[in-house]
Amino acid sequence: MKVMDRRTLVARLREVVGAPHVLTRPEDLVVYEQDAFLVAHASPDIVVLPGAAAEVGTVIALARAAGVPVIARGAGTGLNGGSIPVAGGLMLVLTRMNRILEIDARSRLAVVEPGVVNIDLSAASARDGLFYAPDPGSQGVSTIGGNVGNNAGGPHCLAYGVTGNHVLGMEVVLSSGEIMTVGSPAVDAPGYDLAGLLVGSEGTLGVITRITVRLLRQAEAVRTLLAVFETIDDASQTVSEVIAAGIVPTAMEMIDAVVMRAVEAAIHAGYPADAGAVLLIEVEGHVQALPGLMERIAAVAKRHRPRVLRQANSARERELLWKGRKEGAGALGRLAPSYYLHDGVVPRTKLPEVMAKVAAIARTHGLVIGNLFHAGDGNLHPTILFDPRQPGMLARVVQAGEEILRACVAAGGSITGEHGVGIEKREYMRWLFTEADLQAMRRVKDAFDPTGLLNPGKLLPDVMSSGAQADVKSPAFSVRPRAGLWS
Amino acid sequence: MQELRRIVGDAHVLVEDADVIVYEQDGSILQAMPEIVVLPADVTQVSEVIRAARRAGFPIVPRGSGTGLAGGAVPAGGGVVVSLARLNRLLGVDYRNRTAELEPGVINLEVTKGVAKAGFFYAPDPSSQAACSIGGNLANNSGGPHTLAYGVTTNHALGVEVVLHDGSIVWLGGTVPDVPGYDLCGVFVGSEGTLGIVTRAIVRLMRAREDVRTLLAIFDSMDSATQAVVDITAAGIVPAALEMMDKTTIEAVERGAPAGYPRDAEAVLLLEVEGVREYTERALRMAHEVCTRAGARQVRAARDEQERQALWKGRKGAFGALGTLAPNYYVMDGVVPRSKLPQTMRAVAEIAEQYQVRIANVFHAGDGNLHPNILFDIRVPGALDRVIEAGAAILRACVAVGGSLTGEHGIGLEKRDYMEWLFSKDDLEAMTRVRLAFDPQRAFNPGKIFPTPVSCGEVRRAPARIPEGLWI
Numbered sequence: 015m016k017v018m019d020r021r022t023l024v025a026r027l028r029e030v031v032g033a034p035h036v037l038t039r040p041e042d043l044v045v046y047e048q049d050a051f052l053v054a055h056a057s058p059d060i061v062v063l064p065g066a067a068a069e070v071g072t073v074i075a076l077a078r079a080a081g082v083p084v085i086a087r088g089a090g091t092g093l094n095g096g097s098i099p100v101a102g103g104l105m106l107v108l109t110r111m112n113r114i115l116e117i118d119a120r121s122r123l124a125v126v127e128p129g130v131v132n133i134d135l136s137a138a139s140a141r142d143g144l145f146y147a148p149d150p151g152s153q154g155v156s157t158i159g160g161n162v163g164n165n166a167g168g169p170h171c172l173a174y175g176v177t178g179n180h181v182l183g184m185e186v187v188l189s190s191g192e193i194m195t196v197g198s199p200a201v202d203a204p205g206y207d208l209a210g211l212l213v214g215s216e217g218t219l220g221v222i223t224r225i226t227v228r229l230l231r232q233a234e235a236v237r238t239l240l241a242v243f244e245t246i247d248d249a250s251q252t253v254s255e256v257i258a259a260g261i262v263p264t265a266m267e268m269i270d271a272v273v274m275r276a277v278e279a280a281i282h283a284g285y286p287a288d289a290g291a292v293l294l295i296e297v298e299g300h301v302q303a304l305p306g307l308m309e310r311i312a313a314v315a316k317r318h319r320p321r322v323l324r325q326a327n328s329a330r331e332r333e334l335l336w337k338g339r340k341e342g343a344g345a346l347g348r349l350a351p352s353y354y355l356h357d358g359v360v361p362r363t364k365l366p367e368v369m370a371k372v373a374a375i376a377r378t379h380g381l382v383i384g385n386l387f388h389a390g391d392g393n394l395h396p397t398i399l400f401d402p403r404q405p406g407m408l409a410r411v412v413q414a415g416e417e418i419l420r421a422c423v424a425a426g427g428s429i430t431g432e433h434g435v436g437i438e439k440r441e442y443m444r445w446l447f448t449e450a451d452l453q454a455m456r457r458v459k460d461a462f463d464p465t466g467l468l469n470p471g472k473l474l475p476d477v478m479s480s481g482a483q484a485d486v487k488s489p490a491f492s493v494r495p496r497a498g499l500w501s
Numbered sequence: 502m503q504e505l506r507r508i509v510g511d512a513h514v515l516v517e518d519a520d521v522i523v524y525e526q527d528g529s530i531l532q533a534m535p536e537i538v539v540l541p542a543d544v545t546q547v548s549e550v551i552r553a554a555r556r557a558g559f560p561i562v563p564r565g566s567g568t569g570l571a572g573g574a575v576p577a578g579g580g581v582v583v584s585l586a587r588l589n590r591l592l593g594v595d596y597r598n599r600t601a602e603l604e605p606g607v608i609n610l611e612v613t614k615g616v617a618k619a620g621f622f623y624a625p626d627p628s629s630q631a632a633c634s635i636g637g638n639l640a641n642n643s644g645g646p647h648t649l650a651y652g653v654t655t656n657h658a659l660g661v662e663v664v665l666h667d668g669s670i671v672w673l674g675g676t677v678p679d680v681p682g683y684d685l686c687g688v689f690v691g692s693e694g695t696l697g698i699v700t701r702a703i704v705r706l707m708r709a710r711e712d713v714r715t716l717l718a719i720f721d722s723m724d725s726a727t728q729a730v731v732d733i734t735a736a737g738i739v740p741a742a743l744e745m746m747d748k749t750t751i752e753a754v755e756r757g758a759p760a761g762y763p764r765d766a767e768a769v770l771l772l773e774v775e776g777v778r779e780y781t782e783r784a785l786r787m788a789h790e791v792c793t794r795a796g797a798r799q800v801r802a803a804r805d806e807q808e809r810q811a812l813w814k815g816r817k818g819a820f821g822a823l824g825t826l827a828p829n830y831y832v833m834d835g836v837v838p839r840s841k842l843p844q845t846m847r848a849v850a851e852i853a854e855q856y857q858v859r860i861a862n863v864f865h866a867g868d869g870n871l872h873p874n875i876l877f878d879i880r881v882p883g884a885l886d887r888v889i890e891a892g893a894a895i896l897r898a899c900v901a902v903g904g905s906l907t908g909e910h911g912i913g914l915e916k917r918d919y920m921e922w923l924f925s926k927d928d929l930e931a932m933t934r935v936r937l938a939f940d941p942q943r944a945f946n947p948g949k950i951f952p953t954p955v956s957c958g959e960v961r962r963a964p965a966r967i968p969e970g971l972w973i
Contacts, residue, residue: 210687
């Protein structure tokens with residue numbers, strides 16, 4: 015295959031999307047070498063910001079002709095390094111495709127471009143009393159395209175499910191540059207569920223250029239309860255028993271002592287700074303149904319020595335309670351210069367034992383770990399606080415993180431609840447899947463992307479030669495040094 | 502055949518015409534004879550059977566209970582039918598994490614029966630639930646009356662063990678939310694046996710609701726009944742079920758299995774809400790008001806379990822009762838956005854007139870999932886062709902308003918040639934690539950889902966006999 019030279023490719027790209035939307039200077043590219051996976055980076059060779067699906071198709075066809083990898087990127091808030099161009103190549107930044115094309119209130123769906131910011135869709139549909147349910151912590155910045163790529167969750171997943179439960183269909187550009195439509199606004203689209211397949215595929219199968227999502231009707235009423243416990247174990251037991259009692263709150267979030275102290279210092283959300291853990295429990299529904307539900311939840315909590323049980327009395331109080339949760343990660347900056355936010359998931363019933371293990375791992379490695387997470391889903395976010403300037407620190411942090419995920423898997427859980435695999439966890443996939451399982455996934459990858467140019471080095475571990483042992487001892491984030499693909 | 506006998510034992514390989522004829526049909530109007538029927542007992546046997554059949558070059562057609570309505574289990578190209586009926590064990594239930602692990606031959610209703618005492622249920626409830634198997638439900642992504650509130654099978658399938666074309670056994674999905682990697686469990690659900698054979702599944706269990714309330718609303722026009730459906734959801738009520746029956750169906754019900762529906766009504770709507778008592782009472786009151794505003798002649802709420810059962814009796818007996826109107830029927834399964842229900846129902850009525858056929862409508866109105874049943878007499882020359890043309894016209898009308906070819910019955914043989922109405926060449930090409938990634942020789946259930954230019958010579962159309970007690 016005759017490989018197109020860089021200059022020719024750049025010139026063609028400029029013709030397709032317009033010169034201002036093709037970035038090639040190092041000072042422009044540096045912005046795109048990292049996402050929210052703070053421990054790795056790699057520079058793309060070219061950044062292209064297309065304005066329409068047809069442009070995306072042409073750009074991908076050109077990249078394929080040039081033999082250059084294509085990495086799709088939304089707002090770059092991903093936590094697994096999924097948008098880091100580990101092998102260099104052409105980065106497709108979809109933030110210009112940010113139009114809400116349609117809101118159909120009667121059929122309760124919206125059609126959006128991938129660059130629409132998550133919260134903007136809920137804001138636009140609020141007029142009709144509707145909202146878009148998946149609410150990742152980054153919803154003020156992250157894009158729906160990125161959410162779909164990672165099958166993003168959020169605090170309210172407990173009741174409403176993850177992104178995949180809300181995507182009805184999409185338009186996607188394949189590695190050949192062809193444009194395809196999958197799914198349908200009607201239930202149970204015939205044929206294979208390719209929309210479901212593309213959700214969570216982390217940009218490895220195609221580039222999504224339009225998405226049809228389900229909108230939900232806003233609940234008539236919301237109640238929020240803050241429960242403060244002496245120990246994280248009491249809080250974990252409460253979570254398990256609330257669910258066992260047949261109650262499904264819309265959210266059930268846990269914040270531990272480390273995070274609580276940071277939050278109090280930063281924004282004064284009214285969390286007691288010396289308690290062991292707080293639970294934020296929210297229920298939604300019809301006005302008459304909520305007081306009874308709240309009483310039942312409180313009765314469960316009372317069995318576990320709560321220090322405080324407080325209901326928000328107004329929308330303002332509710333917002334304040336949530337503010338502590340939503341800005342928890344940011345507040346951690348007060349405690350250490352950097353953090354590594356993990357994402358594991360365990361069966362709800364195993365929460366108490368796994369939380370105890372996380373604490374033990376922190377002690378063994380002499381690290382401070384803060385926990386703020388979606389307790390109702392059993393979705394942990396142990397956040398390791400550290401100072402990257404200390405020699406040997408990063409290796410210890412990565413080691414501790416790996417042990418946490420091993421503990422999750424050992425308890426019957428998984429290596430990610432909502433952040434995805436990316437480069438961060440692709441080697442860990444071997445803990446969960448046999449080589450035959452992974453081979454089935456690779457066959458699907460090859461079916462969609464035979465040349466392997468779409469987001470290479472992500473999601474799936476490389477084929478293991480027979481007899482070789484999986485080696486995930488060393489951090490698996492090997493990325494290309496900063497040098498051009500053509501150099 | 503020798504090898505198959507060695508794998509599963511003599512008694513579980515059927516080859517005589519008298520034996521295999523039982524497997525030539527499912528719940529559709531299509532038939533084709535299998536060459537061999539094998540009934541393996543476990544995953545190892547399934548794997549060996551697949552290897553043996555592939556070595557001999559036979560296509561493989563998986564089959565559950567054979568209640569499918571789209572011909573998905575009909576062996577269009579002959580071959581080996583692999584019946585999973587003997588893999589019927591409920592392997593384990595984890596109440597705390599709300600999951601059940603089971604084999605594909607387990608009958609749908611048995612799952613709920615098995616966990617009901619502990620206060621749980623398995624949500625997907627296809628109308629054939631007393632006979633159909635979980636494996637068949639997974640293959641067809643089955644729905645049911647309560648799909649409106651709880652979703653279809655794919656929303657309740659967490660993981661599956663499958664045997665692929667080379668006999669390898671893999672696990673797809675798992676018990677945690679958002680399993681990493683590609684959602685291949687989701688790809689398998691609804692793949693109609695074209696990618697492999699499911700040998701074990703982990704499904705979600707749901708907690709039984711505190712309270713259930715049921716209401717029957719009687720309308721003098723189909724238009725106001727369909728409008729009521731649109732208004733109910735617009736009012737923010739999500740019923741657990743919202744079922745509609747038209748005048749023709751009411752007539753059949755009152756002849757065959759009387760439920761006290763007024764014969765002169767144009768449509769009845771059966772609505773059910775579930776949840777905590779505070780909610781159900783209010784939701785029922787709101788639904789009552791909406792129906793009245795939409796022009797309901799009468800609204801009855803069941804006061805106790807006995808009355809509730811009486812209201813459902815008509816709906817559940819409707820299909821069987823159609824036999825009082827005509828010797829044969831052809832059940833269609835289209836779906837439209839709920840807001841297009843009124844206009845689509847008018848289109849169905851026009852098609853009935855145009856093709857000179859009688860159509861009884863009994864369906865999941867809340868989902869916009871239509872089941873027009875075309876009544877006919879197979880003995881009248883030309884009747885079957887007219888029926889099939891009318892059916893195609895109905896599905897075209899569904900697609901034209903943004904709907905789809907099937908709400909819950911699948912594509913199978915029946916609708917494979919209609920797939921082109923919905924999908925472009927590129928779309929179908931992408932699906933084909935997925936198919937070939939799993940099944941490079943198209944060994945599994947050939948001739949299904951994908952449009953085929955040449956029609957299969959082996960397939961015959963047979964009139965559907967109306968089975969006792971079947972309700973769709």
